[in-house]
Amino acid sequence: MDSHAAEFVVAARRALADTPLQAAVKRATDTAARKRDLAMFAAGRDYGEALRQQSAAARHRALSQLPDLLEQAEARLTANGATVLWAVDAAEVCQHVQTIAAQHGVRRVTKAKSMISEEVGLNDALIAAGIETLETDLGEFIIQLAGEAPSHIVTPVIHKSKEAIRDLLVERLDMPPTDDAGTMARFAREHLRAAFLSADMGISGGNFIIAETGTLCLVTNEGNGRMVTTLPPVHVALVGIEKVVATLEDYALLTQVLPRSATGQALAVYTHMINGPRRPDEIDGPEALYIILVDNGRSAIYGTDYAEVLGCIRCGACMNACPIYEATGGHAYGWVYPGPVGAVLTPLLTDLQEASPLPYASTLCGKCKEVCPVDIDLPRMLLDLRRDLVNAGHTPWLWAAGMRGWSLAARSPRLFDAAAHAARIGQRALPDGRKLPLGPLGGWTASRELPRIAAQPFRAWWAAQEKAQSHDDEP
Amino acid sequence: MDLPERPSPVGQPVALFVTCLVDYLFPSTGVAAVRLLEHLGVTVRFPAAQACCGQPGYNGGYQHEAQPLAERFLDVFYDIPVIVSPSGSCTTMIRQEYPRLFANDPPRLEQAQAIAARTWELTEYLVDGLGVTNLGLRLDAPQTFAVHDSCHGLRYLGLGRQARALLTAVENATVVPLEDADECCGFGGLFSVKMPDLSAALLRKKIGHIRACEAPTIVTGDVSCMMHINGGLAREGASRRVRHIAEALADGLPERERDGQPRR
Numbered sequence: 001m002d003s004h005a006a007e008f009v010v011a012a013r014r015a016l017a018d019t020p021l022q023a024a025v026k027r028a029t030d031t032a033a034r035k036r037d038l039a040m041f042a043a044g045r046d047y048g049e050a051l052r053q054q055s056a057a058a059r060h061r062a063l064s065q066l067p068d069l070l071e072q073a074e075a076r077l078t079a080n081g082a083t084v085l086w087a088v089d090a091a092e093v094c095q096h097v098q099t100i101a102a103q104h105g106v107r108r109v110t111k112a113k114s115m116i117s118e119e120v121g122l123n124d125a126l127i128a129a130g131i132e133t134l135e136t137d138l139g140e141f142i143i144q145l146a147g148e149a150p151s152h153i154v155t156p157v158i159h160k161s162k163e164a165i166r167d168l169l170v171e172r173l174d175m176p177p178t179d180d181a182g183t184m185a186r187f188a189r190e191h192l193r194a195a196f197l198s199a200d201m202g203i204s205g206g207n208f209i210i211a212e213t214g215t216l217c218l219v220t221n222e223g224n225g226r227m228v229t230t231l232p233p234v235h236v237a238l239v240g241i242e243k244v245v246a247t248l249e250d251y252a253l254l255t256q257v258l259p260r261s262a263t264g265q266a267l268a269v270y271t272h273m274i275n276g277p278r279r280p281d282e283i284d285g286p287e288a289l290y291i292i293l294v295d296n297g298r299s300a301i302y303g304t305d306y307a308e309v310l311g312c313i314r315c316g317a318c319m320n321a322c323p324i325y326e327a328t329g330g331h332a333y334g335w336v337y338p339g340p341v342g343a344v345l346t347p348l349l350t351d352l353q354e355a356s357p358l359p360y361a362s363t364l365c366g367k368c369k370e371v372c373p374v375d376i377d378l379p380r381m382l383l384d385l386r387r388d389l390v391n392a393g394h395t396p397w398l399w400a401a402g403m404r405g406w407s408l409a410a411r412s413p414r415l416f417d418a419a420a421h422a423a424r425i426g427q428r429a430l431p432d433g434r435k436l437p438l439g440p441l442g443g444w445t446a447s448r449e450l451p452r453i454a455a456q457p458f459r460a461w462w463a464a465q466e467k468a469q470s471h472d473d474e475p
Numbered sequence: 476m477d478l479p480e481r482p483s484p485v486g487q488p489v490a491l492f493v494t495c496l497v498d499y500l501f502p503s504t505g506v507a508a509v510r511l512l513e514h515l516g517v518t519v520r521f522p523a524a525q526a527c528c529g530q531p532g533y534n535g536g537y538q539h540e541a542q543p544l545a546e547r548f549l550d551v552f553y554d555i556p557v558i559v560s561p562s563g564s565c566t567t568m569i570r571q572e573y574p575r576l577f578a579n580d581p582p583r584l585e586q587a588q589a590i591a592a593r594t595w596e597l598t599e600y601l602v603d604g605l606g607v608t609n610l611g612l613r614l615d616a617p618q619t620f621a622v623h624d625s626c627h628g629l630r631y632l633g634l635g636r637q638a639r640a641l642l643t644a645v646e647n648a649t650v651v652p653l654e655d656a657d658e659c660c661g662f663g664g665l666f667s668v669k670m671p672d673l674s675a676a677l678l679r680k681k682i683g684h685i686r687a688c689e690a691p692t693i694v695t696g697d698v699s700c701m702m703h704i705n706g707g708l709a710r711e712g713a714s715r716r717v718r719h720i721a722e723a724l725a726d727g728l729p730e731r732e733r734d735g736q737p738r739r
């Protein structure tokens with residue numbers, strides 16, 4: 001998928017003016033955040049916090065031995081009868097899938113939700129190769145119908161109102177008009193049922209791979225995941241190389257925090273643990289199972305200041321908590337992953353300069369880290385990305401010059417004092433109550449008054465007090 | 476944040492790190508902090524060589540520009556056993572970010588870690604450091620307050636209960652909740668200048684909650700949030716204002732301890 005992160009500021013402004021979008025995102029994120037808090041702390045705050053810290057440790061454990069675990073996972077998955085393929089980049093993922101499709105004579109594909117397939121642009125590649133490709137997660141199905149991109153990693157259609165979805169289904173699929181969400185979902189299900197039965201290949205993502213057992217784990221809520229991974233004769237799973245966990249025990253921990261953080265559920269409706277294709281004595285399951293382990297920029301993050309972000313389990317809690325995401329929705333971020341984790345991942349997985357607005361799209365309020373089930377320090381990484389942008393010269397020269405001036409002046413109390421004094425006199429000419437037409441403070445003064453510089457700074461007051469006191473002390 | 480081996484500040488003189496915003500924009504906050512500390516019998520010093528902690532540049536990614544200021548801070552405050560600041564975000568800068576800034580400079584890192592353990596945000600110093608919540612204050616007439624939790628103080632230093640406890644203990648003061656008190660006001664330093672529309676969207680929500688709050692006075696532990704929210708309230712023509720906790724508390728000091736405000 002192409003990145004439009006460079007246009008964040010303009011896209012955010014557009015989003016702010018989009019009233020239905022504002023209402024839809026606010027409602028959805030507020031609800032999700034509230035449900036998350038309830039679920040995480042149902043057994044008390046200490047218990048929930050301990051769960052978070054243990055989950056973080058499980059992810060650290062996995063990342064610290066990632067190369068070994070990947071090899072172990074490959075061996076175990078292979079022993080379980082799966083075919084493991086590696087893909088360096090987006091093109092190689094699409095190539096692998098097309099080769100598999102050709103081998104099995106695939107004409108129709110059903111897909112379960114997979115963010116990595118968005119990342120590598122798989123749908124477009126398959127459709128261009130003449131393969132009918134249908135998203136079956138309800139949200140993704142609607143997104144595909146609308147020709148849009150997901151705006152949230154868990155609830156991709158969060159930006160659309162129920163009414164907008166109804167109109168889309170009526171217009172594109174001749175659904176009899178209804179205002180009932182359940183009726184709409186039933187209609188979509190009917191529509192999808194035929195596709196499930198006729199698909200030649202199912203494509204899914206993967207939430208975890210357990211290295212010690214060679215198990216592919218998937219967490220879903222709609223049942224489509226089970227259809228996609230069991231009905232067609234071929235199942236292909238795209239999994240990022242960072243998704244490996246060491247042991248079944250670590251998985252047991254993470255599978256508790258993921259649904260709690262994502263949707264406020266103690267357990268997702270469907271938890272899949274796939275240990276290979278159908279065995280001779282089994283009555284269902286695919287004949288062939290392929291696991292494509294996708295790098296696509298991840299190994300370049302490994303071993304850097306940003307390795308921590310590879311621990312992300314894609315729960316979306318940081319989006320639901322983020323006041324900036326609430327104000328802009330996901331599309332403004334311009335690529336696959338929005339919100340705070342997107343602001344870190346997009347510059348790292350695409351291009352730092354292109355994505356330069358994203359690390360600045362944060363007040364550093366710290367809520368994202370607070371809710372992250374694996375305690376990823378996103379604010380710290382946003383700060384480091386800002387540093388990298390500055391050091392690479394990717395910030396406006398006016399800012400750089402201003403900051404150099406500030407640094408020089410602030411270092412010398414006398415110079416700073418003189419500058420403040422001059423600014424105070426200059427400020428007298430500025431009127432209250434309206435926007436400054438120009439300059440870096442133009443935007444600020446559009447909706448805020450500027451504070452006034454004090455006639456007597458604290459340091460001058462202190463000096464005067466001391467002087468008065470020493471006079472008092474004189475005999 | 477974990478601070479291993481925090482020496483107790485009881486009985487020690489205090490050096491006030493007043494912060495550049497308080498120094499030049501809101502000196503009365505600094506005066507209030509001094510008066511409160513003196514009221515408790517604490518000896519207060521003000522190292523005049525102090526400057527900005529470097530946070531504005533640091534948070535913008537300008538670490539090279541921030542570093543000389545951080546070094547200056549370490550030099551000025553190095554020998555001082557207790558440092559108190561009326562700002563959650565500047566305290567965060569010193570406690571959390573200095574050790575990161577000097578991660579590859581062992582001598583400076585050692586200084587930074589030592590200073591981190593000796594630096595306190597004002598309400599934290601009073602409640603957790605000195606162990607007092609009742610400062611023996613009394614307002615002339617009953618007043619109702621609500622607290623806006625500034626993000627840095629709340630999530631990086633674990634503050635919030637201290638300000639509420641201090642206010643609640645003031646005679647004639649009542650503390651009521653503020654809806655979404657822990658939501659960011661949208662300031663974010665450079666953020667509010669770089670992305671003013673987005674910042675204003677967050678500010679509008681905060682102001683909405685403040686206007687709906689039954690307390691006429693909202694207090695906070697950071698003058699940066701105060702400046703931002705008051706800038707918005709003033710532009711909207713609202714009469715409410717956010718005040719720094721130190722000033723709200725200092726109103727309860729005995730008359731004779733309140734004098735000597737700086738000239739505006």
Ligand code: SF4
Binds near residue numbers: 374
């Ligand atoms: S960074 Fe944390 S909160 Fe955000 S999606 Fe990843 S795991 Fe969830």
